[in-house]
Amino acid sequence: MKHIPRKRFGQHFLVDGALIEAIVSQIDPKPGDHMIEIGPGLGALTQPLLERLGAITVVELDRDLAAHWRMRAHVQVIESDVLKVDFAGIQPAQNATKNVANASQLRVVGNLPYNISTPILFHLLPFAARIADQHFMLQKEVIDRMVAKPATADYGRLSVMLQWRYAMDNFLHVPPEAFDPPPRVQSAVVRMIPYAQPAELKPELLEELVKVAFSQRRKLLRHSLGRWLDAKSFTGAFDLQRRAEEVSVSEYVALAQLL
Numbered sequence: 032m033k034h035i036p037r038k039r040f041g042q043h044f045l046v047d048g049a050l051i052e053a054i055v056s057q058i059d060p061k062p063g064d065h066m067i068e069i070g071p072g073l074g075a076l077t078q079p080l081l082e083r084l085g086a087i088t089v090v091e092l093d094r095d096l097a098a099h100w101r102m103r104a105h106v107q108v109i110e111s112d113v114l115k116v117d118f119a120g121i122q123p124a125q126n127a128t129k130n131v132a133n134a135s136q137l138r139v140v141g142n143l144p145y146n147i148s149t150p151i152l153f154h155l156l157p158f159a160a161r162i163a164d165q166h167f168m169l170q171k172e173v174i175d176r177m178v179a180k181p182a183t184a185d186y187g188r189l190s191v192m193l194q195w196r197y198a199m200d201n202f203l204h205v206p207p208e209a210f211d212p213p214p215r216v217q218s219a220v221v222r223m224i225p226y227a228q229p230a231e232l233k234p235e236l237l238e239e240l241v242k243v244a245f246s247q248r249r250k251l252l253r254h255s256l257g258r259w260l261d262a263k264s265f266t267g268a269f270d271l272q273r274r275a276e277e278v279s280v281s282e283y284v285a286l287a288q289l290l
Contacts, residue, residue: 045075045142045168047209054220055079057202058140058166065123069113069141069151069167071100076140081105086124090116113151118158136163145170145214149189152177156234159196165223174201174219186276187248191241194280195230197223230284237287244275244283252278263290 045051054076060066060083071077071089073096081087086105090113091097097110107124109116118137139162143151148169155165169177172185178199179185193199203220207213240256247255253271260269267289269282 044072044211045205045209046211047205050203050205050209051075051079053203054166054168055083057220057222058138060084060138064138065136066138066140067118067121069139069143072096072142074100076142077106080140088121088124114147114154116154118155119161135161137161138163139165140167142168145173145216148173152189152193156192156196159225159229162225164225165197166220167223168205168218168220170214171204171217171219174221177201177221181279182277184276188238188241188245191280191283192234192238193223195232195237195284197225199223230288232284232287236290237283240287240290241283244278248275250274265290 058080060080062083062085064084065088066080066084067088067090068077068080069090071091077087077089077100081103086107088107088109089100090109090111091100092110092112094110097108100106100108105124109121118139121137137158139155148167152167155162173189175185176187176189177193178201179187179190200222201219202222205218205220207215207217209218240259243259244252244256251271252273252275256275257271260271267286269286
């Protein structure tokens with residue numbers, strides 16, 4: 032299929048065969064896995080995944096590409112903005128194998144559009160309990176922020192929110208020349224495995240807490256988080272004589288639980 036990449040959709044199509052094989056090998060698809068690919072594009076990943084799975088569901092906003100995939104056997108197409116997709120309601124493609132024990136668990140993959148990659152990651156958070164794993168190609172600097180450790184420049188809101196819910200592994204670097212057209216950034220692939228028993232808390236409270244904490248990341252927390260905690264009538268102990276990046280994920284989680 033001849034298709035001109037559309038800038039407004041952030042389309043950069045993977046064309047490096049060796050890298051495609053390496054990614055698929057790491058994903059390790061099995062027949063009958065309930066796999067959903069976000070943005071299949073021209074099928075660089077879709078085709079080898081489909082050959083191993085037997086059936087696949089794809090989420091595609093581009094109407095021309097969606098129409099192309101509807102013509103393929105064993106491909107279920109959700110033509111939609113991924114940020115509007117209810118992942119809890121997606122049923123397996125009709126020809127998926129029925130004898131797989133974890134058929135109710137989703138495996139999500141995709142070469143995510145750089146312009147909305149962070150919103151997609153946050154959109155998927157509420158569905159983590161139903162997801163077995165996620166493998167995403169993203170802008171390298173986004174993955175650096177996802178897996179960052181405290182007391183580093185990359186550590187921030189995204190690090191805390193995702194590390195609370197997932198074990199993550201940045202396992203493959205992807206250079207610009209692996210795409211058509213080449214993006215102006217470096218890319219990488221991350222594996223995200225939801226924790227079976229994450230710390231119990233209200234995710235929206237943790238998100239608000241972390242957003243406030245990092246709103247003035249160069250100042251001590253007493254200037255931002257301290258005022259927010261006062262407004263919440265918090266009387267517990269928490270060291271506010273630190274900057275937001277000096278507080279570990281576990282400490283943010285523990286504070287959210289106390290609240």
